[in-house]
Amino acid sequence: MMMNKHLSNFRKDESGTTIIEMAVLLPVLITMLIGVFQAGMYLQAQNAVRGVAGEMSRYMAVEAQKSNFLTDEQIETKAMTVAVSAPYMLHINDLQVFVENEETQSMDRVRKIDLRMVYDVPNLLGFTNVDLLQLEYTRSVFVPGNDLPDEEPDDGTDPGTGEEPVFGT
Numbered sequence: 001m002m003m004n005k006h007l008s009n010f011r012k013d014e015s016g017t018t019i020i021e022m023a024v025l026l027p028v029l030i031t032m033l034i035g036v037f038q039a040g041m042y043l044q045a046q047n048a049v050r051g052v053a054g055e056m057s058r059y060m061a062v063e064a065q066k067s068n069f070l071t072d073e074q075i076e077t078k079a080m081t082v083a084v085s086a087p088y089m090l091h092i093n094d095l096q097v098f099v100e101n102e103e104t105q106s107m108d109r110v111r112k113i114d115l116r117m118v119y120d121v122p123n124l125l126g127f128t129n130v131d132l133l134q135l136e137y138t139r140s141v142f143v144p145g146n147d148l149p150d151e152e153p154d155d156g157t158d159p160g161t162g163e164e165p166v167f168g169t
Contacts, residue, residue, distance in 0.1 A: 038124050042133050045121045048088040053139040055082055056115055064143035072099040079115065094120040111145040114138055 056079050063070055070078075079097040083090045100114040121133040 034124050038133075041124070042121050042135075045090065045119055045133075046135055046137075048083070048090055049117050049119050049135055049137045052079060052083045052088055052090070053115055053117060053137055057139060057141045060113065060141050060143050072101070075099045075113070075115070079117070083117075090119060091122065094122065107142070109145050111143050113141045113143065115141060 056075065059078060059082075060070060060075065076097045076099055080092065080095065082088065083095055083097070084092045096118040098116040098118075100116060102112050102114075106112070116136070116138045119135045119137075121135060123133070
């Protein structure tokens, strides 16, 4: 009888259930919290990379208006400088900037520059040794070419063929 009374009291005692529930739920909650922070860091980095590309696009357009020809190295250096400063604050060791020029341009007197940026988003799960997130963003910028031919007087001929244009046949 005494034993049944102790078992009955033991079944009614709920003082340890909170600790057991916390032990089960805490890892899930912490994992979710880290996931939310990681997603936030990814979105912030994505906005920063796009912002840097936009700022570099404006910079190249202004320099082209001033007739300043920028080399690929100058563009890469300026992009890295902008990316690591406020408000973007990207980590310089995780960022790569590439300037790619097309060999054949689709438009005369226009230089197409592809500014490609690759950024490794910092990983909050570094202990897992897995590269989770890498951003790659490319923005095309069109600026006047540096090899613009001298203006030729307009004598009514097609500059490409030297022939008279044919109107309304």
